[in-house]
Amino acid sequence: MIKHIVMWKLKENAAGADKSKNAEKVIERITKLKGITPGMGVLEVGKDFNRSPNAFDLALYSEFDSMDALNDYQNHPDHVAVKDFLLEVTEERAVVDYEI
Numbered sequence: 001m002i003k004h005i006v007m008w009k010l011k012e013n014a015a016g017a018d019k020s021k022n023a024e025k026v027i028e029r030i031t032k033l034k035g036i037t038p039g040m041g042v043l044e045v046g047k048d049f050n051r052s053p054n055a056f057d058l059a060l061y062s063e064f065d066s067m068d069a070l071n072d073y074q075n076h077p078d079h080v081a082v083k084d085f086l087l088e089v090t091e092e093r094a095v096v097d098y099e100i
Contacts, residue, residue: 007056039069
């Protein structure tokens with residue numbers, strides 16, 4: 001099983017909206033990706049409430065049956081569209097993929 005975790009710090013203003021509105025848009029768009037490809041298991045996305053100086057604004061946790069399933073997800077046109085929006089509104093990104 002592959003675990004795929006991503007965190008984002010959003011820009012204060014981007015794509016004609018503030019950080020809070022863009023966070024809502026990201027959550028809505030990512031949530032719609034659940035189950036778009038075979039081999040995808042869990043997909044969760046959430047907004048940080050901690051607000052410490054080191055906190056990221058959003059986090060994604062997802063699981064895939066294999067590296068091929070993760071690659072299919074990452075190359076799916078719906079995922080690419082969300083990724084393009086995230087590139088526009090993101091200030092910083094962190095990611096980790098690991099196998100268990």
